[in-house]
Amino acid sequence: MATQRSRPAAGWLFAAGMLASGPIAGCPAALGGRPTAAPCPSDVRSVKATGPNDASPGSGGGTGCPPVTSPQLGTAVDKSAEGPARDSFQPMAPLNRPRYGFAHAAFGGRIYVFGGGTPRSSDGRQPTLLDSIEVYDTISDTWAEIGKLPAPRFGAAAAVQGTRILVVGGVVDASGGMAATNSVLAFDPGSRAVATASSLPYAAWGIGLTALEDGTLLAAGGVSGAPLFMGDINTNPLTVVDNWTRLPAGGGAWEAGGKLPEPRGLGQLARTNESATLVGGRPNPPSGQPAGPADGKLFRFIPALAMWRQLSTTVDPQSGGAVAQIAAGKFLVAGGLREPPPSTTPGSSDPGFNFGDGATYLATATLTGISKQPLPGFPGATLGGAANVNGKVYVFGGLSGPMNSPAAKADGYVLRTLPQAQPAN
Numbered sequence: 001m002a003t004q005r006s007r008p009a010a011g012w013l014f015a016a017g018m019l020a021s022g023p024i025a026g027c028p029a030a031l032g033g034r035p036t037a038a039p040c041p042s043d044v045r046s047v048k049a050t051g052p053n054d055a056s057p058g059s060g061g062g063t064g065c066p067p068v069t070s071p072q073l074g075t076a077v078d079k080s081a082e083g084p085a086r087d088s089f090q091p092m093a094p095l096n097r098p099r100y101g102f103a104h105a106a107f108g109g110r111i112y113v114f115g116g117g118t119p120r121s122s123d124g125r126q127p128t129l130l131d132s133i134e135v136y137d138t139i140s141d142t143w144a145e146i147g148k149l150p151a152p153r154f155g156a157a158a159a160v161q162g163t164r165i166l167v168v169g170g171v172v173d174a175s176g177g178m179a180a181t182n183s184v185l186a187f188d189p190g191s192r193a194v195a196t197a198s199s200l201p202y203a204a205w206g207i208g209l210t211a212l213e214d215g216t217l218l219a220a221g222g223v224s225g226a227p228l229f230m231g232d233i234n235t236n237p238l239t240v241v242d243n244w245t246r247l248p249a250g251g252g253a254w255e256a257g258g259k260l261p262e263p264r265g266l267g268q269l270a271r272t273n274e275s276a277t278l279v280g281g282r283p284n285p286p287s288g289q290p291a292g293p294a295d296g297k298l299f300r301f302i303p304a305l306a307m308w309r310q311l312s313t314t315v316d317p318q319s320g321g322a323v324a325q326i327a328a329g330k331f332l333v334a335g336g337l338r339e340p341p342p343s344t345t346p347g348s349s350d351p352g353f354n355f356g357d358g359a360t361y362l363a364t365a366t367l368t369g370i371s372k373q374p375l376p377g378f379p380g381a382t383l384g385g386a387a388n389v390n391g392k393v394y395v396f397g398g399l400s401g402p403m404n405s406p407a408a409k410a411d412g413y414v415l416r417t418l419p420q421a422q423p424a425n
Contacts, residue, residue, distance in 0.1 A: 088375040088376060088377055088378070088415060088416055088417065089375075089377060089378055089395070089413035089414065089415055089416065090413060090414060090416055091411065091412070091413055091414075092136075092141060092394055092396065092412040092413060092414045093136070093141045093142055093143055093412070094143070094396075094410035094411045094412060095113065095134060095143050095396060095397055095410040095411075095412070096134055096143050096144070096145050096410070097118070097130070097132065097134070097145075097410065098118060098397070098407070098408035098409055098410040099113070099115075099116035099117060099118055099130055099397050099408050099410070100116055100117060100118075100127075100381070100382065100383040100384055100397060100398045100399035100408045100409070101115075101116045101117045101127065101154045101155045101205075101383040101399075102114060102115050102116025102117075102130070102154075102156075102383075102384075102385065102397060103115060103116075103153070103156035103157055103158035103167045103168070103170070104158055104385040104387065105158040105159055105160050105165045105387070106160070106387040106388065106389050107160050107165055107189050108189055109138055109139070109389060109390065110135050110136060110137055110138065110189070110389070111135065111136040111138070111385075111387045111389065111394060111396075112133065112134070112135050112136075112158075112165060112187065112189065113133065113134045113135075113136075113385065113396075113397070114133055114149060114153070114156065114158060114165075114167050114185075114187070115129065115130050115131055115132070115133075115149055115152060115153040115154060115156060115167075115170070116129075116130050116154060116383075116397070117129050117130055117152075117154040117408070118130065118408045119399070119406060119407065119408055127154060129152030129153065129154045129171070129172075129173055129178075130152055130154075131148045131149045131150075131151060131152040131153070132145050132147075132148055132149075133145065133146055133147045133148060133149065133187070133192075133194075134146070136394070136396075138389050138390070138392065138394070146192055147192050147194070149167070149185065149194060150185070150194060151172055151173070152172070152173060153167070153170040153171065153172055153181075153185075154170055154171040154172075154178075154205065155169070155170045155171045155180075155205030155206055155223075155383070156168060156169055156170030156205065157169060157170075157207045157208070157209035157219070158209070159209050159210060159211050159217055160211065161211065161215065161217055161247065161249070161251065162215075162249075162251070163188070163189075163190070164186045164187060164188055164189075165186070165187040165189065166184055166185070166186055166187075166197060166217065166247075167184065167185040167186075167187060168184050168200060168207060168209055168217075168219060169181060169182060169183075169184070169200055169203065169204050169205055169207050169219075169222060170205045171205045179203075180203040180204050180205050180222075180223070180224050180225075181203050181205075182199045182200040182201070182202055182203040182204075183196070183199055183200075184196075184197040184198060184199055184200060184254075185197060198247070198251070198252065198253045198254055199254070200219065200245060200254055201243065201245050201254055201256040202222075202224070202241060202243045202245070203224055204221070204222025204223055204224050204241050204243075204265075205222060205223055206221075206222050206223045206265045206266040206320070207219050207220065207221060207222035208220040208221055208222075208264075208267045208268060208269030208278050208281070209269060210269045210270055210271050210276050210325070211271065212246075212271060212274075212275075212276060212303060213271065213273075213274050213303075213328065214249055214303075215249030216246050216247065216248055216249050216303075217246060217247040218244070218245075218246045218269065218276050218301060219244065219245050219246070219247075219254075220243075220244040220260060220264065220267070220269055220278050220299075220301070220308075221240065221241055221242065221243070221244070221260055221263065221264035221265050221267055221278070221281065222240075222241050222243075222265050223238050223239065223240055223241070223265040223266065224239045224240075224241050225238045225239030225240075238265065238282070238284075238285060238292070239284070240263040240264065240265035240282060240283060240284045240285075240292065241263055241265065242259045242260040242261075242262060242263040242264065243256075243257075243258075243259065243260070244257040244258065244259070244260055244301075244308070245257045257306065258306075258307075260278075260299060260308055261299060261308055261309070261310050262283055262310075263283050263284045264278060264281045264282070264283065264297075264299065265281055265282050265283075265319070266281050266282055266294075266319035266320045266337075267279060267280050267281025267282075267299075267319065268280060268281070268321050268322075268323040268333055268336075269323070270323050270325060270331040270363070271325060271328060271331075272300070272328070272329050272331075272365035272370075273328045273329045273365055274303065274328075275300055275301050275302055275303060276300070276301045277298055277299070277300050277301070277311075277365060277370065278298070278299040278300075278301070278308075279296075279298060279315060279323070279333060279363070279370070280294060280295065280296055280297070280315065280316075280317065280318045280319055280321065280333075280336070280358075281294070281295070281297075281319045282294050282295070282319045283295070293317070294317040294318050294319040294336075294337060294338055294358075295314070295317045296314035296315040296316050296317045296318070297310060297311075297314055298310070298311040298313060298314065298315065298369050298370065299311065311368055311369045312368050312369065313366075313368050313369030313370070314369070315333075315359075315361075315363075315369070315370060315372060316338070316358065316359040316361075317338055317358075318333075318335075318336035318337060318338050318358030318359060319336055319337050319358075319382075320336045320337050320358075320382040320383045321333050321334055321335050321336025321337075321358050321382070322334040322335055322336070322384055322385055322386030322395055322398075323386060324386035324387050324388045324393045324394075324395070325388055326362070326388055326393070329364060329365040330362070330363065330364050330365070331362075331363050332360075332361075332362055332363070332375075332386060332388075332393055332395075332415070333358075333359070333360065333361055333363055333372075334360045334375075334378060334380075334386050334395050335356045335358050335360060335378065335380040335381045335382060335384065335395075335398065336356070336358030336380075336382055337355060337356070337357065337358060337382045338357045338358045338359075354380075354401070354402050355380075355381065355382040355398075355399045355400050355401055355402075355406050356379065356380030356381040356382050356398065356399070356400040356401075357380055358380065358382070359374065360374070360375045360376075360378040360380070361373055361374045361375055362375060375415070378395075378413070379400065380400060381397070381398025381399055381400040381409055382398055382399045382400070383398055383399055384396060384397040384398020384399070384409065385397050385398070392414055392415070393414065393415040394412060394413070394414050394415075395412060395413050395414075395415070396410075396411070396412030396413075397409055397410065397412070
């Protein structure tokens with residue numbers, strides 16, 4: 001039986017981070033969605049539509065669902081009676097189990113979370129991999145565990161294609177130890193069944209993943225070596241890949257796309273109008289270092305030419321942050337890891353190294369990069385999740401705290417408002 005956990009009366013710990021993003025199935029086109037045959041959640045059938053972005057038939061989303069409450073973009077759930085807001089954010093119900101490095105996607109008015117891990121030791125470098133699937137009901141503000149993956153999986157990405165959620169890549173516990181995988185799972189939200197889908201051309205975790213305007217899934221970069229928070233990364237450094245691939249809108253096999261301008265792992269990939277932009281991440285480490293420093297480079301994919309180009313502008317350095325698509329050219333970046341991993345003995349204290357210290361901002365695509373509007377007051381986390389459901393943005397889960405004592409988080413927040421992005425300096 002699915003278990004549910006409601007929001008406690010108080011609780012301000014954070015959760016964030018996302019390795020994959022894309023249009024939300026069943027959301028209006030104005031919010032970056034595309035029409036699907038997604039089933040309508042039964043618990044929203046009697047709710048009255050109240051704004052111009054409602055996901056009602058004929059409103060642009062084409063969902064065929066009964067009207068659903070969806071305030072105009074720039075507003076969010078009013079929970080002021082339950083406690084004060086923390087700047088731009090206020091709390092939502094926590095996950096049933098604290099976790100980070102999970103795959104997640106929004107579908108049919110709900111948010112689904114797949115696998116991930118929890119720290120096995122005090123320094124967070126040996127996670128226990130998880131196989132559970134949780135779903136968040138945005139109407140009742142509750143999480144429920146609804147099933148399991150065939151095997152535990154950490155660091156995967158997820159995106160919606162048609163009426164299924166694809167869980168892509170990640171780390172699995174193989175016979176020779178934990179290793180990156182190229183396997184892809186297809187989850188059916190209606191039957192809650194998990195099936196094997198067409199595999200990626202390469203094995204990696206921390207892949208950037210999004211759905212393009214025509215429904216094609218685009219995957220870029222990733223890490224093929226030992227996970228950043230797993231084992232001794234000084235003797236097993238990260239191996240960042242420069243591959244990219246895409247899955248046609250009709251499904252079938254992934255097409256080997258070629259090479260990125262440079263290796264890129266743990267970057268945030270978001271659809272930006274008819275193209276996609278890879279934000280931040282980490283390159284391959286310099287000689288003798290466990291991992292390359294996070295940077296703020298931007299790489300844009302040009303679908304018509306099937307090529308990438310580096311943009312002339314940069315943003316705040318970070319990797320493993322959360323991305324939530326707001327519209328075709330607008331998205332949220334939340335948290336992530338700014339500082340490079342130290343080249344010291346694993347478990348040692350480094351006061352300048354903190355999970356979740358990356359910037360949080362609203363981004364809007366420009367010709368040369370992105371403009372951004374900071375969103376203050378976000379506690380921050382790495383390898384958590386973010387999703388847009390009917391114009392409301394939710395961030396949840398992740399790894400937070402200093403290097404010598406990080407903790408997986410269950411807590412989450414809903415963004416109260418979406419300010420207009422301003423040109424970056």
